[in-house]
Amino acid sequence: MVSASGLPAPKSMDAIMSLCKRRGFVYQASEIYGGINGFWDYGPLGTLLKRNLREAWWQDVVMVPCWGRRGPDGETVSIVPVDTRIIQHPKVWEASGHVAGFNDPMVDCRETRGRYRYDHVQVFVPQNDQPGDKPVFAYVGDQPSEAKQRKRAEKTFGAVKPVALSSLAQPWARVIAPDAEQPGTLTEPRMFNLMFDTVPGAIRDEANKAYLRPETAQGIFVQAKNVWDTNRVRVPFGIAQAGTSFRNEVTPRNFTFRSREFEQMEIEFFVVPPEFLEGDEKTTADPLAWYKFFRDWRMEWWKSVGLGGENLILRDHATDELAHYSTATSDIEYRFPFTSPGFGELEGIAYRGNYDLTQHQKHSGTKLEYRDTGRGEVLPNGSRRGVSYLPHVIEPSAGLDRGVLALLCEAYTKDESRPSPEFMKFHPRVAPIKAAVFPLMDKDGLPEVATKLHAELAKRFARLGMIETDAKGSIGKRYARMDEAGCPFCFTVDAESLKGQSVTCRDRDTGVQTRMAIDSVVGFVGEKLGA
RNA sequence: GCGGGCGUAGCUCAGUGGUAGAGCAUCUGCCUUCCAAGCAGAAUGUCAGGGGUUCAAAUCCCCUCGCCCGCUCCA
Known part of the structure; x- marks a missing residue:
């Protein structure tokens, strides 16, 4: 069967899920109690499959990094492991930006189904008048709705001025949402609780609130200084960690793809900032050279465990898709039956500059610079004076459970002509x-x-x-x-x-x-x- | 969070007010010289959960939970 897009018809997700249950790959978590939304358990075969994938990553990343290949600088790639906690100091997540990003109140439009950050919504009100109970026209800056809403507001009031929606008291009945026709379609702001929280300590005290990590990466950044201070590692080198993370997905969906508890396999690979590179290094040891090296090797790695073929793609992010601190990011994506003909992310490889170390240095007040004794002015005795810098980082961050799901989907084969179809x-x-x-x-x-x-x-x-x-x-x-x-x-x-x-x-x-x-x-x- | 669909045996599903069912899988024999074969037998259910209507509820009503699909979200 071939669909209109020219692709083979997607495999049946129902059939895959049914086999997963029947043969003990994946069970619904707490199934006998009715299940719990966004959580899945692995049965014996699934546990082994997942262990084998995690072990393959561990062997190929930590024990024999990059299959023993040399990096773009011609040296053997060096990567060491850490094992950091799910619960960190709450300030870790303020520094990383997760607290802010996870705590924005949002408003939804019932008519257009749009969703907006409450603090981003502006409204047009009469210039020289109290808005009273007249309608107000809402928009989000820099979007087409701004001009349109201004025009509508001027038609109603004459001269208008913009104010923040949050500056108005009880505006909900008279707000006309961006792109909406009727007033009163915006919900009151609601918090999106995207990080799980918990309270360490035997006595429950909200002041001690802590979070379950939404990614393993921050544990690496927070310990990076300890790692290079106490181990004989030299930049460029990487720190790797596999472990469980938690996110309150808005909509757990698509079998295990979007779960609230999941396992990640992450590398933070620290490289010399471009401004400290000398001579040939400017090409061979540039962060972007390392970025390309990891991007291409990670792609090969996923192929090596069985995801070859047209269902796996490497997709470079467009400029407008990049996070503000990243100058290059690509995703390794798999065409899952439920995303086909589109793709779902398995691993992201990002050049993050020194954003994370900068943030932690700032928030912790601890100097996180690396002392590179192989650079700087040549001293009379032939050694170098050394320079200090915050290393730049290349982050290949993979989803283990998503990898397992991709393996299951890729492996599932239906052939009615066989005795075992x-x-x-x-x-x-x-x-x-x-x-x-x-x-x-x-x-x-x-x-x-x-x-x-x-x-x-x-x-x-x-x-x-x-x-x-x-x-x-x-x-x-x-x-x-x-x-x-x-x-x-x-x-x-x-x-x-x-x-x-x-x-x-x-x-x-x-x-x-x-x-x-x-x-x-x-x-x-x-x-x-x-x- | 919104809208739609669904939830009955391990799996796939039938059962629309009156005794809880089928196929496959599983288990035990027998048989068997290479692909879910054959014969005989067995076990298997809080009908998602709770409440209500009724003489009687898997079935009708309400609530809750979960899964799927579409929006939305995915830092």
């Missing part, structure tokens, strides 16, 4: 079940051979994922079960195995069987898993 095409590296061993029949000495091979595989690979064995039922049914769980390889012991010490290896994606020596199975699986 639904199957999960996981890359072996992330597959929760790595291999299965079956005796063709539950008799004639076959189970004994299968048990032995299963034990060998489990000894070698069970720390990476499940190794299954099952002797019951028809062989087709057992293959089909493994297909649904996404197990890439099934090894079957048959009568020939007893004579020739060989088994068949069935490939999940093609159903093709090849015969191989029992002795070679462990090596074969190891090679496929890259283990």
Whole structure:
């Protein structure tokens, strides 16, 4: 099936969710109590899938950064981990801008369904008159509504002047909202409570209010100075952290895509500010060179775990889309069934300048400059005087749960021509079940051979994922079960195995069987898993 | 937050006022020399939750919760 856009018809999200429940990938949180909006739990297979994806990130980012590649400056990439708390000092979130951004009162228009920041809404009132109970015309500056509303107001009152909506007492019945026809369609301002709060301390005291982190990144920035003061790291280097974050999404939606509790995998990679670069460094070690390096490598990485193909794109942000502190940002986006033909964000790679360190330096009153002893004036003894600066930062920030959801959507395959029409095409590296061993029949000495091979595989690979064995039922049914769980390889012991010490290896994606020596199975699986 | 749809077995769903159902999956046998096969049997439900109407509610009414879709939001 091909849709009007020329794309294959999106996979059925209902079918994917149904399989996720049926096979124990994802359950609704607190389901027996009716569920809780915006929270999802993982079952055994989902937990393993998620662990495998997190572990792949950890191995490729922290243990062997960027697969051992050299950065644009020609040096090995250095990244160290931290593990910081979900609850930080409340001022962390004032410095980061989250408190302000998360606490704006908003007004909604019932007629146009527009939503505006209360403090951004202006109204036109008569120039030399009290507005009394006359209608007032609301607009948001720099939008087309401003000119239009001015015209309407002048038609009604003659000369008008703008005042803040918030300066009027009880205006709600007579406000004509931007782009609205009727008065009285604006709601009273409401707070959008986007950060979860909590109160540390055994005695509840609102003055001690703290927040559950809305991102793991700030924990990294807050400890960055400690990391470079107490470890032998030198800029450029990165700090990585994976962990849980919380956001009060306005509308939890689209299965696990927009959850209120979710896990992030973030890198803050600190680089030399451009003004301190010398000679060739101006091209090879420029922040933008690092930005491109990470952007392109992160894209390759997502492909390597099984998201290749046309459903994955790298999208550079347009200038007007950039946050005010960023000069370059791109998103790695996946075409989810529920976003198709559009895309949903998996990871953002942003060049953030020194915005975050500047903010924390200011709010904490603690100097966060890095002392770079490899730069500055050359002293008589040949060493350098050293310079101090706030490093610039490249931030590749990925959503782990979104990654898992993308893996589930990408893996889900429907093929009515197969005996097992639904199957999960996981890359072996992330597959929760790595291999299965079956005796063709539950008799004639076959189970004994299968048990032995299963034990060998489990000894070698069970720390990476499940190794299954099952002797019951028809062989087709057992293959089909493994297909649904996404197990890439099934090894079957048959009568020939007893004579020739060989088994068949069935490939999940093609159903093709090849015969191989029992002795070679462990090596074969190891090679496929890259283990 | 607004509008629409939905909620019955593990899954997919039927059941519109009168005994809680089907298919598939699951489990136990038998059978079986490679793809959800066959035969026999078994287990499985707060009908999302609460309240109301009624002799009687899965069914009608109200409230709540959750999921899906469209707006909105996504710092």
